Amino acid sequence: MRRSISTLAATALISAACLTGCGSGSSAGSGGANLTMWLWNPPEKAEQQKCVDGFEAKNPGTKVKIEQYGWGDYWNNLTTHMAAGDAPDVITMSSVYFPQYQQQHQLLDLSKTAATKKIGLGDFVGGLGRSWTDPEGKGTYALPKEWSTQGLFYNKDLAKKAGIGDSDMQKLAWNTEDGGTFEKTVAHLTVDRNGVRGDEPGFDKKHVKVYGLGLLDSGGALGQVEWSPYVLSNGWDYSDKNPWGTKFNYSDPAFKSTIEWWRSMITKGYSPTLAQALSAVSTQQPYAAGKYAIVSEGSFNTQIYQSFKGVKTGIAPSPIGPSGKRGTQLNSNAYSAWAGTKNPEKAAKLIAYLESPACQDVIAKAGTVYPALKSSSDLAVKQQKAKGVDVTPFSNYLTDGTAHLAPVADHWSQVVAIMQPVMDSIIGFKSGVSALDSANDKINALYK
Structure with a gap:
């Protein structure tokens, strides 16, 4: 969500063959899959693991491995793995990098997968959902995971x-x-x-x-x-x-x-x-x-x-x-799925769970970041108040119309x-x- 960004290496460009034929996930038996999910923010890993545990409990046979890297290494490694055809199935996406990955056709259109196409962009605070669409507004290539002001x-x-x-x-x-x-x-x-x-x-x-x-x-x-x-x-x-x-x-x-x-x-x-x-x-x-x-x-x-x-x-x-x-x-970060995943529907199903109250409420109670889902965002503010911390100076922007979406541009x-x-x-x-x-x-x- 934060800091200066260098230009993506030319190796980030992936061939069409890799986009349709490569992927990091592998089969885990009938109806299951092995998925990989990447993060960069250390404090979030504990609550993200709780969400993954909940997802696995509801989806027997599907296993999710969380891998975490520092900010700089995260994007360098993602570039390398995309070029090699073994990128993570689910990617924590930054609005800073999103335009380049979307324009290079490296992200799955979540509006076309069964698990995520029914998620309404209006379910998220402050209009954050529209930051993750394509220039024509026809596809959705990420869903917001949290907000910041x-x-x-x-x-x-x-x-x-x-x-x-x-x-x-x-x-x-x-x-x-x-x-x-x-x-x-x-x-x-x-x-x-x-x-x-x-x-x-x-x-x-x-x-x-x-x-x-x-x-x-x-x-x-x-x-x-x-x-x-x-x-x-x-x-x-x-x-x-x-x-x-x-x-x-x-x-x-x-x-x-x-x-x-x-x-x-x-x-x-x-x-x-x-x-x-x-x-x-x-x-x-x-x-x-x-x-x-x-x-x-x-x-x-x-x-x-x-x-x-x-x-x-x-x-x-x-x-x-x-x-x-x-x-x-x-501003926000988001969940994306790599276009080359071997398990697009499973990856989308994981994202749908991560965006549901079952996970977003876990994030709200942890208090590390503020979840993007409206109901869970309200819960996070109440949780902080219960701890003696008034964060309404941050959340009031969302209701008084003074929050401006962070720029997303090619x-x-x-x-x-x-x-x-x-x-x-x-x-x-x-x-x-x-x-x-x-x-x-x-x-x-x-x-x-």
């Missing part, structure tokens, strides 16, 4: 010490002129080595002890947890349509003015430099050490931020923007390759936001 994790003790209450954090707003109450709050939470706050006379921005707002990186083409909540609340969207947009808007004045304001937080000393941020690997370590008071993060890291010893973490929604609304990127890896160095340069103050004009031209040229 963005919000603010904040150190409650640091906020209290600064005189900022939990209710204050819930109603922050920003603008491109003076940053609004959001920037004022970030400034007040910023403290230099002498104990002077960012909004007080004598503040030393060159020697900051606690940054009001943490930074992960420049955000590249996606800006999922970096700048997307701000640009999406400023009346901007990635492209002319989604999914399968063909005209991108990175040169739009709303985008440029938002990025200009966002990086001004670095200039003022309220947020670390890009070099400082990258040296920390993630926002989690500095936050846990008390060096970041607020971080913009994804709902998928809720458990991590709640687990830091000695840190009381609150959750707030992203600030209201110039549009008068909040904004968040609604040539996405090339879009990333163009935008990453440009955004690095801008946030690193090596170039101005005018650099976005030529970058956007290069991106839109991909679709002509």
Whole structure:
């Protein structure tokens, strides 16, 4: 769901013969099958195994083996195995890679298999189902497994010490002129080595002890947890349509003015430099050490931020923007079946089970991620509340209409390759936001 993506190797292209004649599954006797399923997220494996156990109990003779890899190895291995004709039957799919695999005919059309064709795309939260169709909307090549949005994790003790209450954090707003109450709050939470706050006379921005707002990186083409909540609340969207947009808007004045304001937080000393941020690997370590008071993060890291010893973490929604609304990127991963599987109906049957309440409720109770099925999503929010964690700042976007589907487009890896160095340069103050004009031209040229 997250991080920069390199271009898929040319070996990902599979011959038509392999697509129809190769597969990783093998027969397990009459009515059975041996299926392989791949994951990349370690915390999810336990609940996914519970789901697989449930599926096997209902389908005697069918065995499912879960294999797990790190993010980078996952996609490299998938490319290699597809080319060799022994890819996994069921694939955990990312929206970032989905367009390339779908366009290369490497994914099974789930709208044509008996077990999955009856699943309604409207059963999933926030319109997530339509992110996994083909450009014509005629086939469905994946089904969403969970959802994520963005919000603010904040150190409650640091906020209290600064005189900022939990209710204050819930109603922050920003603008491109003076940053609004959001920037004022970030400034007040910023403290230099002498104990002077960012909004007080004598503040030393060159020697900051606690940054009001943490930074992960420049955000590249996606800006999922970096700048997307701000640009999406400023009346901007990635492209002319989604999914399968063909005209991108990175040169739009709303985008440029938002990025200009966002990086001004670095200039003022309220947020670390890009070099400082990258040296920390993630926002989690500095936050846990008390060096970041607020971080913009994804709902998928809720458990991590709640687990830091000695840190009381609150959750707030992203600030209201110039549009008068909040904004968040609604992202998901999904279940796909490889087009070359020897057991397409069994693979589809496994996916159908994984998308049913029998499995999605298991995921909801585990609390690692938030299941995409509407009923199970509601259960997950209730489960978190029962544990004393209010995650409604993440889920409210789904009902108030402020969640924007993450972009799904052909040539996405090339879009990333163009935008990453440009955004690095801008946030690193090596170039101005005018650099976005030529970058956007290069991106839109991909679709002509």
